[in-house]
Amino acid sequence: MLNGHGGNIKQICNTYGLNPDEIIDFSASINPLGYPEVVRKEVFEQFNDILNYPESRCTDLRESIARKISCNKSNVIIGNGSNELFYLIPRALKPERGVLLHPTFGEFKDSFSNSNINVVEIINDDKDFPLINNNISRLKSVDDCMVFLCNPNNPTGQLTRKEDIIELVNDNPNRLIVIDEAFMDFVEDDGKYSVIKNAPLMDNLIVVRSLTKFYGFPGLRLGYLVANESIVNKLLQYKEPWTVNTMAQVAGIAAINDEEFAANTRKYISSEKTFLYNGLKGLNSIQPFQPTVNFILVRIEDCRTTSSEIQNCLMKNNILIRNCSNFVGLDERFFRVAVKTREQNMKLLSALELIIGDTATKENNRKDSAPEFVTG
Template sequence: MEQDHGGNITAAAEKYNLNPDEIIDFSANINFLGPPESVLEVLQNNLSAIKNYPDPDCSALKSVLAQQEQLQEENLMIANGAVELIYLVAKVLNPNRTLVLAPTFSEYRKALESMGADVEEFQLTRQNDFKINVEKLLPRLDEVDIFCLCNPNNPTGQFLAREEVMEIIKYAARCDTYILVDEAFVDFLDSEVTVIDLVTEYNNLFVLRSLTKFFAIPGLRLGYGAANQELISKLAASHDPWNVNYFAQLAGEVALKDKKYIDQTKKAIVQEKDFLYQQLNNYSQLKVYYPEINYIFVDLTASEWTASRLEEELGQEGILIRNCNTYSGLGEEFIRLAVKSREENLVLINKLKKLI
């Protein structure tokens, strides 16, 4: 069941002969609170609207986002998940030489290679706790057309401060290199690191956001990007018509206005990530990286377990974890665990007590 992403409950249920409802999924980094009640209610109340085509311009949602991000609507594009925009940027910019982190989200490489680009890697190391050395990174930008920066990074959870990202953007602007900054998990951070406000200042910057993870609506597929108006116009001219369905647009519009849910999520994530981290940190055989967001990166090297063996053992018990052996630069020594509810976290911890 090797795959490049977590969250494949259907495949897991079939493999382990389980009911999907019996599975606890730590492999996908989705808000454990589930979708806002406001979203579920508005979807149920508007089912009859399925008979109409969705707004091809996502006007209502774009208006909400423009107000939230303090940008013009012309600086924004809504997409069928953030991944659609990664492929669109690769298509429109059509770069030759490109740079990605290793390890990082796999779709950057796939999108760039689909356009025939040469993809180079900037290696992150365990000796440096997988942190990005900006001083060493900058000279590499002279050599490439586009650099994809996942901030916070997936799967390591490490992130650069806003000032460091700005340093990268400014340097890249001088050498005519595009910077794609993927902020899919930035809403879970306590720190303010976003650079989305800089898209009107720097023409070499594209900022990517996801709405599915924080608001727990991955089945609807919803993301957005921000850039200068020229690039947004080119992207809009290149994507498929009606790329965002009506219910996704409606869910995004309502979710962004649900301040109570947003506050509840941030408090719950802080509480449960600290609890899960402390529990995992009790195992001397595990190196547990402190979680800044809603997932935890774990090094199994000192234990007797490989990622695949642990994935299989827990999978048979209905517990899914993210085996990181499909990430470039990692092997059988690393796993990633989403932060879940207290009850679900305890199920995982109690199972690990018997294994490690």
């Protein structure tokens, strides 16, 4: 079984003896259009800057982000991917306890554990996995804590309205809410859901975003958080210097200013996620969740088939998906696929159709060949 994060292509290819260049990776939800061309141009033009130490506070990138979301650069911290920031927050702010609503991004629990923070885990038992809407009272029942939430949620894709998050933030000033908006750039009408512009004005809200998923350069590692200046200053006391390299900073500035690329991406994802969702919906024995971003959670309805079996069969077709059985609250009935190009999406659908049909045929053959026992 291939668990852990998506995108572990090198490790998987070494294990299975495959060629990385031939793998279609549906396990990592990265922009299928790749990175903006301006990123390549700016990185090449400024490549000789690697002769010097990177700018420790990432001032230029912070200013670019601040302009984009209408806040001050003193409200922004840049990280070596959003993951660095998830570990920094509990380490620096030392909450009495952490709260998680599962299923959600696995690094949240690890970040709490790494700082020796006790974790209250709430399992979302609604079959449609709404993030907060049906669980806000359960979250409110825990005082004096730090809550990590994904919006849109990973791996389910469900969105939570801005007003529901703000209600939770306002309910208790001693409850710090950390919102992971890693995939928010992919969301249509994101103004209905994002609280990133609220964060600088509130005492108990932090918003974390990734720059590498939407802009297609996860190998560079780049993310940022937005909060009020008091929280930012506390976090900076614990943040290591020089964690963000020069090329990542250059790439980030170039990417976030490329509005044409952003518009083209949202248009492309809107079309392809609908195509892939409809294709998955047309297959027997599986039920995809309505997508809001560039990935789709799929539930296996046929109890004879597991996500591990489907994953291993797809590997024979050089297709990698995300087995979701290691997410708390999910099991071997769930897998996740990224939205890719039309050609790649069609290959996935064709392979799944054959695999699901083949699994059902084998099971029926086993039943037909089973001996009959006569009693009486």
